[in-house]
Amino acid sequence: MKKIFFALLIITVATFTHAQPPVGPATPGNIYGEKTTAEDVVPLTDVTKSLSKIDTIQTKITGKVLASCPKMGCWMDVELADKSKMFVKFKDYAFFVPTDIVGKTVVLDGLAFTKTTSVAELQHYAKDAKKSKEEIEAIKKPQKQLRFLADGVLVVK
Structure with a gap:
């Protein structure tokens, strides 16, 4: 009986600690994940x-969010200056962003790579x-991206 209770406790804790989309809108100044700033x-x-x-390069970059996972905010497409x-994905799926982040300008702090x-x-x-x-069936070739x-996302505007 103790083993069953312990197993259920572990499952419950794992379920509630899995990253969920943040509650509330994405407003300027909000930070998701690790603390970051708009400097540098x-x-x-x-x-x-x-x-x-x-x-890969550890960097900080800015861009406008074009799309985000509408279910949980677990990924984003960001338009860059060019x-x-x-x-964009989030380190270890430890955090997500609000699903209304589309259209916002953000600062991303983390690893860039192709x-x-x-x-x-x-x-x-x-x-x-x-x-x-x-549109889904039209995707026929791998794509270099x-x-x-x-690590962290800051909503700028």
């Missing part, structure tokens, strides 16, 4: 130059974003 933001050109020489898109994303993963995110069946693993 690196220009995109510096990041892309560095990524041509090394695999109008390119960057796919990744070739599989067709299956691209289709998964398209399904999450509630794309049409035709600029990615970001955020």
